[in-house]
Amino acid sequence: MALSGAALTTIKEVDAMSILSQSFEATDGASKYDLVAVLGGEPEVMFRKAISEMGGMSNFINRGDKVCVKPNIGWDQPVEMGANTNPKLVAEIIKQCFDAGASEVTVFDHSCDDWRKTYANSGIEEAAKAAGAKVVPAHQESYYKSVSIPNGKNLKEAKIHQAIVDSDKWINVPILKNHGGAQLTISMKNYMGIVWDRGFFHANDLQQCIADVCTYDKRPVLNVVDAYRLMKTSGPRGRSLSDVVLSKGLFISQDIVAVDTAATNFFNQAREMPLENVTHIGKAEELGLGTTNLEKLRIGRLRV
C-alpha cells in the first residue's frame, strides 16, 4: 500500500514538474524567432526549415515525453480538398518528435464525419502509423476526461480527450480553412477537435467558447499551421476543387494568437478576410493568450 502510494505521489510530482518545465520552455529564448513563416515548399520540407529556425524539435520535446499530435482530421475528404491537415506534414512532425526522444506519439481528432472514413481518407492514419505513432479513436465520450477551464468566460469546463490530458506535451497541427460559422478555422478552432461536446460551443457563443477553450492549462508546445492547401470558400468541408488554392505556406509559433493572426493575413490574400471578422482571435487576445500585434514579435520569413 505504502509503496503504491509513494508511486502515485511520484507520478503526481512528475506531472507537476512537466507542467512547470513546459511553461518554463515557453518563456525560454532558445529560438531566434517567436514565429516562423515558410512559403513555397512541400509540407514536410517547409516544416523542417521552420522547426530548425525555431531551434529544433528538441527545444520543445524532451527525451521520454509522451507526445500528442493533434491534426485536423474532421472530414471525409481526400488530401487534394485541403479539408484535413496534410498527412506528409503530420508524418514529419511525428518523425521529429521521435528523433527528439519522444517515448510515444499519439494522433487523434474528434472528427465531424464518420471517424473511420476521415482517418482513412485523409491519409493521416496511414502516414501517422507509418511514422510510428499510435492513432487512437475519439468517437466515444468515454475517451474524454472532464477538466476545468477556470479562465473561460462562457466555457467553464470541458471534456477533453485523454490523449491530450494524459500527454506530457502536445502539438497543435491545424489546417488553414474558411469556416462558415467561425469565418476561419486555424489553431484555436482546431481545439474543437479535442473536446467532446462541440454543440455547447455553438449554442453558447461559438467565438467566445473557442477563445475560452484555449485557456485550458495544458497549452500546445507548438502550433503548426498547414497552409499548403488553403480552402478559401465552402469551408470547412469544401465542395469541389474550385474551393481550394495551392498556397504552399506554413506558420509555426508557440503564440496561438500570433500564429492565427499571421495565417489570417495570409488567407486574406486569397479571399478578403479582415482580422476583425475572425472574432475569436481578438477574444483570445483579451484573455491574454497572445498578441495580434505581429510588429512586436520576432518573425522569421523564409522561402523554400
Added chain:
Amino acid sequence: MLKKIRVALSILLFTLITLYFLDFRGGLPDWLQWFTEIQFMPALLALNVGVLVALLLLTLLFGRVYCSSICPMGIYQDMVAWLSRRVNKKKRYRYSKAKNGLRIIVLASTVVAFIFGFTLLVGLLDPYGAYGRMVTHLLRPAYLAGNNLLASIFSSFNNFTFYKVNIYIVSVSSLVIALITLLGIGYMAWRGGRNYCNTVCPVGTILGFLSRYSLFKVKIDETKCNACGLCAMKCKASCIDAKNKRVDYSRCVTCFNCLESCHRDAMKYKPVTPWKRYEPQKANALNEKTAINNTKKPLDLLANPAAGQPKIVNDKKSTGNLDASKRRFLTALLVISLPAKEFVAKIGSETRLSRRAFKRQTPIAPPGVPSIDHLLQKCISCHLCVSKCPSRVIKPALLEYGLGGMMQPRLYFDRGFCNYDCTVCGDVCPTGAILPLTKEEKNHTQAGQVQLILENCIVYNDETSCGACSEHCPTQAVRMVPYKGALTIPEINPEICVGCGGCEYVCPAIPYKAIYVEGVTTQRRITIEHEEVDEIQVDDFGF
C-alpha cells in the same frame, strides 16, 4: 453421410450469413453478400431470375434443400430442435397430417396482401427477413457488447485494434417483433421441429409444392420396411407416415435424419423415375386420368391434404373456402388499413410534435430508393441496411410509411447523418428495394430537402456565430451568408440538398432545432453547378 454433409453445409452457411449481418466494421469480404441474394424471397423481389431458376431447379432435383441448408431461419429451428432433444432425450417426433388448408390460406393471404401493397405480411412471415431482424435487434447488441468488452481490455494495454461502439435500441417495435419471432418460431421448433416451415412459411409452402415433383426423394423400400416407425421418430418435419410407409414430400426438408435412423436400410435418397413419381403408395387408389387432372391443377392438389387420395368434392370445397377467406381477408384489410393508417399516423406524429418543433410530413427513405412506393413494394424488412449502415442513420419505420410499410427503413438523424460518399445500404440490399448507387450517383441523389426555421436559429436569436449546419453540408445547400456585422447566417437552397441530415443532426439550437430535412416521395437527381475556377496565386506572406 448425406446428413453430415447437410449439417456441415447448414452450419457453414448459417455462420457466414449471421456474421455478415453482424460485421459492423466491414472486415468481412463483400462476396458474403451473396448468401443474402440467394435467399428465395429477396431473389423473387429483386427479380433475380438466375437465382430463382437455380433455386427452383435445385428443389425440382433434390427437394427442399433451400429450407434445409440455405434458409437461416430453417437452420435456427434445427438448432432449437436439436437443443430440445438434448434436454429431453426421450423426445420423439410423430407423424402428423399435413395442414395444407392453413398453408394455402397463409400463402394466398400473403400474396394477395402483397399485390395490394401490404408488404408487411410478407415481411413478417418471410423466413430470411424474420431471421435478419432477429440478428439485427437481438444478436447484434450482444455482439457489440462483446466488441466493447474486447475494446476496453485491449485499449487498457494501449492497443486500439478494437474500438467501442454505442449500443442502443434502434426501434422498440422491431425489437418486440423480432423477439416474438424468436420465441414463437423457437417454441414451434422446440415442440415440433420444422412446424413453422410446414404450416406458416410462405416460402416453405411454395417449395413444398415443387418438392412433390422433385427427382431425388427419400424412398421407403416397402420390401425391407417393417413399419417400425424409427424414421418417423427422427423426422423433424413429421412427414413420414411409417404405418402406411409413406412420405409427404411436400413437407420433407431433405434433412436425411431418417436415412441414418433406419436399421433395415429401407430408406434411400434416390432419383425417382418420372413415370413412378406420382404413383400412389396404395397402387389401386388412383387411375391415370385423375393423375393427369392433378398435374393440371397443382393448386387443387396442394389444397388437398391427403395426397394421392383424390377427393374431388373436397377439392372444390377447399377452393370455395379459400375464395371466401380471400374475400374476408381483403375486406378486413381494406376496412382496417385505410382509416387505421390515418388514425395511427396521426397519433404517431402528435407524439413527435411534443418533442420537436418541426413536423416531418414525409419520411426520408434511404438514398437509392427511387420512390416510397417502390420501397413499399420491395422491402421485406430484413434490416440488413439497418445493421450495416456505418453512420447508423437507418431506423425501421413505425407508421411513417403507413401500416404496410412498418419496419421498412427510414433515415433519422438523432445519432448521426448519412455520409455523403457512402453507398453501403444500396450495395447490400438483397431485394432491390434500395438500388445500388455509384458514389457519383449518390452525391447527386436527393433523398430529402432541407427546411430552415429561422426563428429557432442561434445566429438569429443570440446574434452569435454558429454555422454548424453549413459546416456539415456537402453541397452547400445550406450556406452562410453575411448577416449583422461579422456574423453570418444560414441560407438554404433545397434544390441542391441531398438530404443527408448533417445539418439537422448537428444543429445545436435548443429546445427546437432550426434546420431539418423533409422527405420526398420520389427521389431525383440534383444538378450542382460548379462555379468557374478562378486561378488565385498566393505568393506573399500577407503580413
